[in-house]
Amino acid sequence: MRNAFIEELVSLADKNDRIALVVGDLGYSVIEPFAERFPDRFINSGVAEQNMMGLAAGMASEGYQVFVYSIANFPTFRCAEQIRNDVDYHQLSVTVVSVGGGLAYGNLGYSHHAVQDYGLMRLMPNMLIASPGDPMEVRACMRYLTSNPQPSYLRLGKAGEPSFHEEVPKIEPGKWLKIKGDRNISRTLLTTGATLALAHKWLSEPKFSGYALHSLPLWGMAAKPLQAKQVEPQELVMTVEDHLADGGFGSWLRESLENTPQFMSRVSVRALNARVCGMVGKQSVLNEVGGLVV
Amino acid sequence: MGSIKLASLIRLYSLKMVSTAGASHIGSALSIADIVAILYSEVLRVDPDQPQLPERDRFILSKGHACVAVYAALAGRGFFPVSGLENYGQDHSNLMNHISHKVPGVEFSSGALGHGLPLGVGKALASKRLKANWRTFVLLSDGEMDEGSNWEALMFAAHHKLDNLVAIIDYNKLQSLTTVAQTLGLEPLTAKLQAFGWAVIEVDGHDHEQLCQALSSVPWEPDKPSMLVAHTLKGKGVSFMENKVEWHYRSPSAEQLAQALAELEISHA
Numbered sequence: 383m384r385n386a387f388i389e390e391l392v393s394l395a396d397k398n399d400r401i402a403l404v405v406g407d408l409g410y411s412v413i414e415p416f417a418e419r420f421p422d423r424f425i426n427s428g429v430a431e432q433n434m435m436g437l438a439a440g441m442a443s444e445g446y447q448v449f450v451y452s453i454a455n456f457p458t459f460r461c462a463e464q465i466r467n468d469v470d471y472h473q474l475s476v477t478v479v480s481v482g483g484g485l486a487y488g489n490l491g492y493s494h495h496a497v498q499d500y501g502l503m504r505l506m507p508n509m510l511i512a513s514p515g516d517p518m519e520v521r522a523c524m525r526y527l528t529s530n531p532q533p534s535y536l537r538l539g540k541a542g543e544p545s546f547h548e549e550v551p552k553i554e555p556g557k558w559l560k561i562k563g564d565r566n567i568s569r570t571l572l573t574t575g576a577t578l579a580l581a582h583k584w585l586s587e588p589k590f591s592g593y594a595l596h597s598l599p600l601w602g603m604a605a606k607p608l609q610a611k612q613v614e615p616q617e618l619v620m621t622v623e624d625h626l627a628d629g630g631f632g633s634w635l636r637e638s639l640e641n642t643p644q645f646m647s648r649v650s651v652r653a654l655n656a657r658v659c660g661m662v663g664k665q666s667v668l669n670e671v672g673g674l675v676v
Numbered sequence: 677m678g679s680i681k682l683a684s685l686i687r688l689y690s691l692k693m694v695s696t697a698g699a700s701h702i703g704s705a706l707s708i709a710d711i712v713a714i715l716y717s718e719v720l721r722v723d724p725d726q727p728q729l730p731e732r733d734r735f736i737l738s739k740g741h742a743c744v745a746v747y748a749a750l751a752g753r754g755f756f757p758v759s760g761l762e763n764y765g766q767d768h769s770n771l772m773n774h775i776s777h778k779v780p781g782v783e784f785s786s787g788a789l790g791h792g793l794p795l796g797v798g799k800a801l802a803s804k805r806l807k808a809n810w811r812t813f814v815l816l817s818d819g820e821m822d823e824g825s826n827w828e829a830l831m832f833a834a835h836h837k838l839d840n841l842v843a844i845i846d847y848n849k850l851q852s853l854t855t856v857a858q859t860l861g862l863e864p865l866t867a868k869l870q871a872f873g874w875a876v877i878e879v880d881g882h883d884h885e886q887l888c889q890a891l892s893s894v895p896w897e898p899d900k901p902s903m904l905v906a907h908t909l910k911g912k913g914v915s916f917m918e919n920k921v922e923w924h925y926r927s928p929s930a931e932q933l934a935q936a937l938a939e940l941e942i943s944h945a
Contacts, residue, residue: 422805428835433794433828440798443784444806464825467788468795472777 383538383576384412384481386517390524391449392416395423398528400445406434406452412481413451431456435464435476442474447531451479454487454494458502458535465533470506475531478503483513483537483575484624485658485668492660495668496537501629503535507603510555513537513631515578515597518547519559523599526553539576546578546597556598556605558612563594568617570594574601574631580674581622587676593620601631606638613645620650624669627653679884682752683713687913687940689748689761695933697765699773703911703923704742707848707881708815711906714887715813716749724754727781733810734799736784738792739817739846743775746782755781790823792816793843797829800841800901811894814843819851822860827872834873839895842902843874846881848910850921866905874903881906914939 392415395401402423403416417424423446427434431452438448450457457478458465469476480496487494503509510532512523520538527534546561553559558572562585571593573581578597584590613619613635621632632651639645658672669675677685690705716722720733737746744764751758756779763769770778774787786792796814803810820826833841847865849856856862869876875897879886887906894902910924911917914936928936 425801427832428828430828430832432790432825433797433832436791436794436825436829437798437801437832440795440800441802442798443795444799444802446802463788464791464794467785468791471785 383514383517383520383543384541386520387479387524387536387538388412388415390521392419394524394528395420398447399423400447401528402441402446402448404434404438404441404448404450406431406450406456408452408456431460432464435461435478436468438476439464439468439472439474442469442476443472447475447477447528449477449479451481454480454482454496455499458496458499462502466506470508470533473508473533475533477527477534477536479536479538481538481540483539484577485665485672486540486576488663488665488668491662495659497624497626497654497659498629499535499537500623500625500631500634504602504629504634506533508533509602510534510600510604511537511602512600513575514599515573515575516543516545516547518545518550519553519597519599521550522553525550526600537575543576544579546582553599555600555602556608557600558596558598561595561597567592567594568615570596570616570618571620571622572596572598572635573622574598575623577622577624577674580669584622584676589676601634606634609635609638610642610645613639613642613648616648618648618650620652622652622674624674625653626656627651628656677717677752679710679713679717679888682717682749683710683884684940685752686713686745686748688937689751689758690744691914691928691933691936693744693747693761693764695928695930696762697773698927699744699765700925700927701741702744702928703850703917703920704739704817705745706912706914706917707908707910708739708742708745708846709912710882710884711815711844711846711887711908712745712749714884714891716753718888719891720813721810722781724781727755731808731810734783734796734812736786736792736796736812736814737775738786738814739789739820740774740786742817743773746775747771747779750779750781789817789820790825793826793829796841796843797833797838800833800838801836803840804836804838811840811842814841816843816845817851818845818847818849818856818862819859821845821862830869830872830874833901837899838901839899842891842894842904844904844906846908847905848908850910850919850924852924854921869903869905873900875900876903876905878905878907881908882912913943
């Protein structure tokens with residue numbers, strides 16, 4: 383995903399001379415193509431995330447579209463108030479980019495586990511969450527965000543994720559993207575982020591025969607009103623995410639049904655259990671420990 | 677309008693606004709009244725008729741709680757009618773009790789400390805990269821220098837040679853509960869800032885000549901951001917508010933307001 387991100391960013395920056403990349407002294411072997419091609423629009427802020435996010439907001443207030451790249455919780459929790467007050471409240475075109483969403487950095491320990499980030503970022507009223515499920519959705523998110531500059535959070539996996547689209551899909555905030563399944567199927571797995579691969583795997587299990595699969599790469603507070611209509615024709619929607627259940631994606635979907643409580647029981651949430659917090663191991667192992675199993 | 681007249685208006689309007697709204701922070705506003713007056717009468721290249729002019733200088737009040745001083749200056753300079761100040765602190769008002777970018781002439785909302793300098797650094801960097809000539813001014817409080825984000829921004833600004841960035845510390849030596857010295861001592865402040873790579877000048881923050889001379893001659897050293905350490909008196913101009921922590925919080929009663937206004941009239945008679 384990170385390779386798709388940087389390729390797409392370079393390509394978009396070729397056409398738009400206001401696209402800038404700010405990194406928090408991270409991104410070795412990822413960000414070089416941008417840094418070398420656009421040295422005037424590349425800034426390494428050093429290991430100083432509060433200033434990183436504040437200066438990104440300052441640049442955005444002067445017409446730049448700024449991508450702020452770091453890993454795990456560093457560009458979110460470490461500078462949460464700068465995101466809240468400077469970026470989101472002023473509605474500036476800053477995209478916070480975090481690589482290593484979920485438990486992608488499982489062996490690196492709790493500091494590097496991004497399992498509460500949706501909860502933080504979806505609290506911001508103007509924030510669009512972009513959590514693509516595969517490299518093609520990364521490109522789709524990048525194209526959407528550069529055409530619609532706004533406060534946004536791009537949550538990436540790591541590298542080597544499989545692709546589930548043959549071409550870059552057309553996406554809109556809040557609109558489910560069908561990955562697999564016939565029209566008459568009324569049970570679906572709905573995922574956001576890199577758990578698309580996991581959910582796709584589950585489809586071949588007997589337990590999920592007869593399920594469709596949807597991905598929702600763009601969502602957030604403003605996209606809640608679009609959900610009830612999409613839940614309505616479904617008998618069951620099982621959300622899948624590599625984030626704690628509290629404050630996560632499934633929790634967001636259930637909240638969005640506040641005015642249609644008759645649909646609420648159709649949503650079943652598969653998210654990480656808090657017992658995974660503090661454990662270390664490979665992503666696949668930790669996802670299992672956290673409860674993401676068939 | 678000259679700076680002496682503008683400073684006088686800032687004190688007058690600030691006292692009235694805070695008293696009417698029952699708001700806090702009058703001591704902080706009086707502390708920066710002369711700095712803000714010099715900025716808006718002598719230094720900032722801004723046009724009240726075109727508040728969004730691309731070539732304007734950018735001013736950021738990082739100590740957002742002292743906003744009445746800036747609202748008063750903006751009204752005094754004609755960014756909006758003086759009558760608009762009556763909305764300060766009222767329900768649904770744009771003139772909220774920490775500075776708001778919804779007010780004409782205000783670049784950035786603050787209120788949480790330690791945000792203005794990093795934001796200003798981003799603006800100054802943008803100005804450089806866009807090869808523009810406008811400058812960025814950020815007014816900070818002394819207590820605010822406790823925030824680590826400011827020291828991150830100080831390092832960044834010096835490293836990137838942002839000589840189009842000017843920061844001013846309102847050094848009145850009082851912070852929220854007691855003196856700066858008894859809270860988290862800043863001294864030796866000037867030496868610290870110089871060690872961080874900034875050009876530093878100290879002035880009496882109520883002496884218009886010193887303020888004007890320093891702020892009109894930036895950058896003081898090539899390739900270095902400029903930091904003005906302005907020695908001030910919290911509550912300056914109203915005898916019973918001067919150097920008193922409680923006037924960070926209290927709002928003047930009608931009687932105290934009358935006394936304060938009488939003192940200001942005498943001092944400017």
